[in-house]
Amino acid sequence: MSGDLNVDEDLLDSYEGTIPGHLAIIMDGNGRWARRRDLPRIRGHRAGAQAVRSVVEACRYLGVDTLTLYAFSSQNWQRPPEEVAGLMTLFEIYLQRERERLLENDIRLEVIGNRDRLAGVLRDSISEIEEASANNDQMVLQIAVSYGGREEIVRAAQGIAREAADGTLDPDDIDESVFEDHLYTAGRPDPELVIRTSGEMRISNFLLWQIAYSELYITDTLWPDFDESALLDAFHDYEGRERRFGKTGAQVETVENTGSDG
Numbered sequence: 001m002s003g004d005l006n007v008d009e010d011l012l013d014s015y016e017g018t019i020p021g022h023l024a025i026i027m028d029g030n031g032r033w034a035r036r037r038d039l040p041r042i043r044g045h046r047a048g049a050q051a052v053r054s055v056v057e058a059c060r061y062l063g064v065d066t067l068t069l070y071a072f073s074s075q076n077w078q079r080p081p082e083e084v085a086g087l088m089t090l091f092e093i094y095l096q097r098e099r100e101r102l103l104e105n106d107i108r109l110e111v112i113g114n115r116d117r118l119a120g121v122l123r124d125s126i127s128e129i130e131e132a133s134a135n136n137d138q139m140v141l142q143i144a145v146s147y148g149g150r151e152e153i154v155r156a157a158q159g160i161a162r163e164a165a166d167g168t169l170d171p172d173d174i175d176e177s178v179f180e181d182h183l184y185t186a187g188r189p190d191p192e193l194v195i196r197t198s199g200e201m202r203i204s205n206f207l208l209w210q211i212a213y214s215e216l217y218i219t220d221t222l223w224p225d226f227d228e229s230a231l232l233d234a235f236h237d238y239e240g241r242e243r244r245f246g247k248t249g250a251q252v253e254t255v256e257n258t259g260s261d262g
């Protein structure tokens with residue numbers, strides 16, 4: 001265990017339940033957090049960036065293998081230009097500030113989404129940290145920026161169509177696994193658990209393909225207030241779920257009790 005994680009070890013050690021291998025979070029509610037305090041929206045985003053640090057470190061401490069954070073959607077480009085610019089600046093600051101901590105804690109950073117729309121400096125910072133952390137193997141931190149699930153699926157279809165047109169891929173060989181290989185998340189497992197903060201009951205174009213069978217946990221807590229104990233609440237809730245994947249409850253219990261499909 002790395003000694004450099006800034007977490008409440010007593011609190012996190014008290015949790016003895018299941019930890020999802022891949023946790024994905026829709027970090028929503030920064031604007032409402034700011035509005036309740038009569039602050040500009042950007043102050044909410046700044047507070048949200050603090051919450052990112054603490055949740056990343058808690059997940060690393062608890063042994064989550066992959067953490068995916070939805071930071072900025074393809075649709076968020078439509079927000080007022082000053083908010084978009086503020087968010088991009090915050091993202092750049094986050095990368096610079098967290099770079100050393102990510103490396104020290106053996107965390108691999110990967111950014112998913114359409115990078116062509118990002119500023120050149122930001123793209124360069126992302127590539128630099130991705131390369132520097134490429135061999136880290138304690139946790140993968142996937143940050144979704146300029147990301148949309150539909151856009152990702154269309155892009156995968158384009159890649160597949162190109163290979164079919166080139167003659168390097170036989171259309172009859174296209175299956176789920178080939179399709180997955182063309183997504184941004186190629187090689188990563190699907191999330192077991194998706195958390196959305198601040199109460200909205202929707203997916204907002206997040207990981208549409210990958211969450212087919214993910215458990216959903218929606219909390220009214222606003223993202224800047226989401227802390228280690230809120231994370232444990234979500235894990236507790238997840239712990240009590242029965243994941244059936246289309247089977248009956250009885251079938252799932254047989255597998256759990258005997259380790260076979262019976």
Ligand code: IPE
Pocket residue numbers: 027028029030031032033071072073076087198
């Ligand atoms: C989430 O907070 C951050 C981004 C989408 C970039 P919001 O900015 O959406 O906060 P609300 O939903 O307005 O409260």
Ligand code: IPE
Pocket residue numbers: 026027028029070071072073076200202204
């Ligand atoms: C979803 O939040 C996107 C992110 C958290 C990055 P939004 O605030 O953009 O979602 P909607 O507009 O309420 O669906």
Ligand code: MG
Pocket residue numbers: 028029030
């Ligand atoms: Mg929102």
